[in-house]
Amino acid sequence: xxxxxxxxxxxxxxxxxxxxxxxxxxxxxxxxxxxxxxxxxxxxxxxxxxxxxxxxxxxxxxxxxxxxxxxxxxxxxxxxxxxxxxxxxxxxxxxxxxxxxxxxxxxxxxxxxxxxxxxxxxxxxxxxxxxxxxxxxxxxxxxxxxxxxxxxxxxxxxxxxxxxxxxxxxxxxxxxxxxxxxxxxxx
Amino acid sequence: xxxxxxxxxxxxxxxxxxxxxxxxxxxxxxxxxxxxxxxxxxxxxxxxxxxxxxxxxxxxxxxxxxxxxxxxxxxxxxxxxxxxxxxxxxxxxxxxxxxxxxxxxxxxxxxxxxxxxxxxxxxxxxxxxxxxxxxxxxxxxxxxxxxxxxxxxxxxxxxxxxxxxxxxxxxxxxxxxxxxxxxxxxxxxxxxxxxxxxxxxxxxxxxxxxxxxxxxxxxxxxxxxxxxxxxxxxxxxxxxxxxxxxxxxxxxxxxxxxxxxxxxxxxxxxxxxxxxxxxxxxxxxxxxxxxxxxxxxxxxxxxxxxxxxxxxxxxxxxxxxxxxxxxxxxxxxxxxxxxxxxxxxxxxxxxxxxxxxxxxxxxxxxxx
Numbered sequence: 001x002x003x004x005x006x007x008x009x010x011x012x013x014x015x016x017x018x019x020x021x022x023x024x025x026x027x028x029x030x031x032x033x034x035x036x037x038x039x040x041x042x043x044x045x046x047x048x049x050x051x052x053x054x055x056x057x058x059x060x061x062x063x064x065x066x067x068x069x070x071x072x073x074x075x076x077x078x079x080x081x082x083x084x085x086x087x088x089x090x091x092x093x094x095x096x097x098x099x100x101x102x103x104x105x106x107x108x109x110x111x112x113x114x115x116x117x118x119x120x121x122x123x124x125x126x127x128x129x130x131x132x133x134x135x136x137x138x139x140x141x142x143x144x145x146x147x148x149x150x151x152x153x154x155x156x157x158x159x160x161x162x163x164x165x166x167x168x169x170x171x172x173x174x175x176x177x178x179x180x181x182x183x184x185x186x187x
Numbered sequence: 188x189x190x191x192x193x194x195x196x197x198x199x200x201x202x203x204x205x206x207x208x209x210x211x212x213x214x215x216x217x218x219x220x221x222x223x224x225x226x227x228x229x230x231x232x233x234x235x236x237x238x239x240x241x242x243x244x245x246x247x248x249x250x251x252x253x254x255x256x257x258x259x260x261x262x263x264x265x266x267x268x269x270x271x272x273x274x275x276x277x278x279x280x281x282x283x284x285x286x287x288x289x290x291x292x293x294x295x296x297x298x299x300x301x302x303x304x305x306x307x308x309x310x311x312x313x314x315x316x317x318x319x320x321x322x323x324x325x326x327x328x329x330x331x332x333x334x335x336x337x338x339x340x341x342x343x344x345x346x347x348x349x350x351x352x353x354x355x356x357x358x359x360x361x362x363x364x365x366x367x368x369x370x371x372x373x374x375x376x377x378x379x380x381x382x383x384x385x386x387x388x389x390x391x392x393x394x395x396x397x398x399x400x401x402x403x404x405x406x407x408x409x410x411x412x413x414x415x416x417x418x419x420x421x422x423x424x425x426x427x428x429x430x431x432x433x434x435x436x437x438x439x440x441x442x443x444x445x446x447x448x449x450x451x452x453x454x455x456x457x458x459x460x461x462x463x464x465x466x467x468x469x470x471x472x473x474x475x476x477x478x479x480x481x482x483x484x485x486x487x488x489x490x491x492x493x494x495x496x497x498x499x500x501x502x503x504x505x506x507x508x509x510x511x512x513x514x515x516x517x518x519x520x521x522x523x524x525x526x527x528x529x530x531x532x533x534x535x536x537x538x539x540x541x542x543x544x545x546x547x548x549x550x551x552x553x554x555x
Contacts, residue, residue, distance in 0.1 A: 028229050033529075035231035035239045037343045040529035041510050041518055110535070111505055113327045119284075119514035121325035130504045134540030148226060156219055163211040 005071045007172050012068055015061045017175055019096070022054055026099075027148050048103075049116045055100035062093060076167040085157070088150055095147045101125075102143060106136035238347055240533035243526075246347055247534075250354045251302025256543030259534045261315045263306060264298030265443055265548050266500025269454065269491035271320055277461055277486035280414045281406040283515030284322045286486055292321045295491065296502035297393050297446060300333070305547050307439035310389050310429040314442075316398040316420065317507030318489070329511035331527075332398035332420065336387055338473035339380045343526035349377065380474040388428045392445040394455050395426035402509065402527075403470040403519040406461075415464035415519060417477065420457035420489060424449075443548045447494055447555060454492035461486050470519040496553045497546035506535040 008016070026047065033043035073082050107114050108124035110133040115121055126132060161169035171178040227233045236242070247259035254262060271293050277286030285291060299306070300313030313333050320328040340346040352366040371378040390396045398420040406416045438444055449455060461484040464470060468477045497503040510518055510528040518524045 028226065031226060031230040034533075035229070035237075035241075037238060037240060037243070037526035037529050038522060039525065040240065040532075041525035044528075110539070112508075113325055113511060115511075119324065119326060123325065128504065130539040134536065137536050138540070152219055152223060155222070156215060159215040159218060163215060164208065 005069055007071055007174075009064075009068050011064055013173055013175050015057065015064060016173055019054065019057055019061065022050065022057070023096070023147065024151065026050055026054065027144060027151070030144055045115075048107075048114070051100040051103050052116065052122065054096060055104075058093070058096035058100075061096070065093070071172045074161075074167045074169050076161065076165045076169070081157075088154060088157075091150055092147075092154070095143055095150065099140065099143050099147060102136050102140045106133060106140055109133035109136055238344060240526075240529040243343065243347055243530045244533045244537060246350045247302050250350055254302065254304050254544060255541040256538055257302070257304045258298075258538060259302050261298035261300055262302050262304035263308075263443075263547055264296045264315070264497060264502075265446065265546075265553060266294070266296050266495045266497060266502035267450070267491045268292070268294045268493045268495075268501070269489065271459070271487055271489050273487040274485055275487075276484050277459075278408070279484065280408050280412075280416065280461065280463060281515040282409040283328065283406075283513040284324075284326060285320050285328050285513055286515070293489065293491075294319050294321075294501050294505065296497075296500075296505070296507065297443070299442070304544070308442040310442075312442075314389070314393060314396050314398070316393075316396075317502065317505070318420075319502075319505055319507065319511075320513075322513050326513045327511050328513045328516065329505075329507050329509065330400060330418075331507040331509050331531075332400055334389065334396045334398055335384050335401065336399065337380045337383055337476050338401040338523065339377050339384065340374070340523070341376050341472055341474045342522050343530075345374050345377060346523075346526075348374075376472070376474045383476065390422075391427040391429050392449065393442055394446055394449040395422045395424050397421050397426075398457070400509075401473045402521045402524050403464065403473070404512070405470075405517045405519050407515055407517070415468065415470040416516075417462045417464075418486075419460045419462070421460055423456035423458060423488070440548060440552070444552070447548075447553055450491060450494045451555070454490045456491075457489045459486040459489055460484070471521045473521060473523055494553050496548055496550040498543075499550045503543075503546075504539065506531050508532065508535075 007013070029043050029047050029050070033040050033047060036043065073085070077085065104114060104122065105126045108126040109129050111128040113121055114124065126136075158170055161167050168178075224233070231237055231239045244259050251259065251262070258264075269292075271285070271291045273286055273288050273291070275286065275288030277283075278288075295316060295318040298315040298317070299308060300315060306312075313335060315331065315333050317329070317331045322328060340349060349367075349370050352370045353362045355361055356363045371381070400418045403415050403417050406414045408414075462477060463482040463484070464477060465481050468481070469475050495501075508528050508531045510524060512518070
C-alpha cells in the first residue's frame with residue numbers, strides 16, 4: 001500500500017478537507033466583510049487569525065505532500081487532464097501561501113498592528129509604505145478571486161469525474177468509508 | 188456527493204447517453220452556479236443595492252469631489268506627536284496597558300470635517316483629533332474624536348442619508364433645504380442631537396477644544412469586570428469662546444495657524460477623562476448624551492509638542508480606525524463602530540494608492 005497507494009494518506013485527506021472548509025469559509029468571510037458595514041469588524045477579527053492558521057497548515061501540508069507518495073491518476077484522465085490537475089494543484093498550493101502572506105504584508109505596509117487575539121500580535125513583515133500597501137491590497141483581492149476560480153475549476157473537474165465518468169476519482173480523497181473496487185486500476 | 192454504488196463501477200462512461208447524461212451535467216452546472224452565486228451575493232454584486240463601505244465612500248466623493256491622496260472626510264489636517272502620561276487610575280476599569288502608570292509615545296492628527304482639503308477654516312466646522320497610542324508589544328490604541336458633544340446620527344444608514352441630503356443641488360449650488368427637513372423629520376434623534384450640538388459654542392481654536400469619543404466602548408479590567416465607557420480629551424489650556432467671524436476671514440487656515448503658533452510656544456496638554464456609564468445609559472446610541480454626574484476617571488495627560496504638515500508627517504498614512512484597540516478595550520454594540528472601521532478602511536485603501544496632492548497646510552507653514 002505504501003509503495004503503490006490507492007488513496008491519499010489519512011493525514012493528507014484530513015488536511016485536504018480541513019483546509020477546503022477553511023479556505024472556502026475564508027473566501028466568503030473576505031468577500032462579505034469588505035461589502036459589510038455592520039459585520040465588518042466581527043468578520044475581520046476572524047479573517048486575520050484564520051488566515052495565519054491557513055498559512056501554518058499550508059506549511060504542514062507542503063511538507064506532508066513532499067514526504068508522501070500520491071495515488072496514481074485514474075486511467076480515465078487524459079495526459080492533458082493530468083497536466084491541468086498538476087498545474088492547478090501547484091497553483092492552489094501557491095495561493096494557500098501567497099494569500100495569507102500578502103495579507104500579513106499588506107497590514108504591515110498599511111501601518112496596522114497585526115492583531116491575532118487578545119494581546120497577541122504578530123510583528124510587521126514589511127516597512128510601512130502607502131504605495132506598497134495599495135499594491136498589496138489590490139493583489140490580495142485579485143489572488144482571492146483567482147483562488148475562488150481555481151476552486152470552482154477543481155470542484156467542476158471532481159464532479160465531472162464523479163458524476164459523468166464515474167471513475168471513483170473522489171474515493172482517493174474520501175474521509176468517509178468507501179468500498180474497495182478495481183475500477184481505478186482496471187480499464 | 189459520495190461514492191457511487193458498487194455495481195455501477197464498471198460501467199463505461201460512453202454508456203451514459205441521453206437524458207441521464209444531460210441531467211448529470213445539469214447537476215454539475217447547478218452546483219457551480221449556486222456556489223458562484225452565493226459568492227457574488229456575499230460580495231454585494233447582485234441583489235439589492237445595500238449600503239456597502241464602497242458606496243459610503245462614493246457618497247463622500249459625490250458630495251465633496253475626489254481630491255487625490257486626501258481623506259474623503261476630515262481631508263484638511265495637520266500631524267502632531269508627543270506622549271501620554273498615564274495616571275494609572277484607568278486601570279481600575281480596564282486592563283489595557285495604556286492605563287498602567289507610565290509614559291507612552293503618541294502620534295495624532297488635527298482635522299476639520301468635510302472632504303474638501305482646501306476649504307477655508309470656519310469656527311462651526313467639526314474639529315477632529317485622531318490619536319494613536321503606541322503600547323508595548325506591538326499593541327496600539329487608535330481613537331478618532333471630534334468636538335461635538337454627541338454624534339448627530341444613530342446609524343450608518345442615517346449618516347449616509349444625511350450626507351446625500353446635504354449634497355449641493357446642481358441648480359443652485361447649495362444643499363436643498365427641503366431634503367434636510369425631510370431627513371430631520373424621519374430622524375427625530377438626529378434633530379435633538381443637532382439641537383444639542385448647536386447649543387454649544389465652539390472654542391476659539393484647536394488648542395482649547397474638548398474632543399469626545401462619541402461612541403461607547405466596552406472596558407474590561409483585570410478582575411473581568413466590564414463597563415461601558417466614553418472618553419474625552421479636555422484641554423489643560425484655558426478655553427475661550429470663538430471670536431467673531433470677521434476676524435477669521437483674512438486667513439483661510441486660521442484655526443491651523445493658531446494651533447501651529449500655540450504648539451511652537453509650548454507643549455499643549457489635554458486630560459484624558461473616562462466616563463463610566465450608569466445603569467440605563469445607552470451604549471448603542473451616540474446621539475444621546477449621558478447624564479453629567481456619571482463617574483469620571485482622570486486617566487492621564489496627553490502632551491503634544493511637535494507639529495508637522497500632512498506632506499511630511501506620519502499621520503497622513505495612518506488610518507485612525509476606532510476599532511484598533513488594545514486588549515482591555517473592545518467595541519460596544521454601537522452600530523456606528525463597525526461601520527466607521529469599514530468605511531475608514533475603504534477610504535484608506537483608496538487614498539493610499541493615489542498620487543498625493545500637497546497639503547493646504549505646508550511644511551513651511553507648520554515650521555513657522
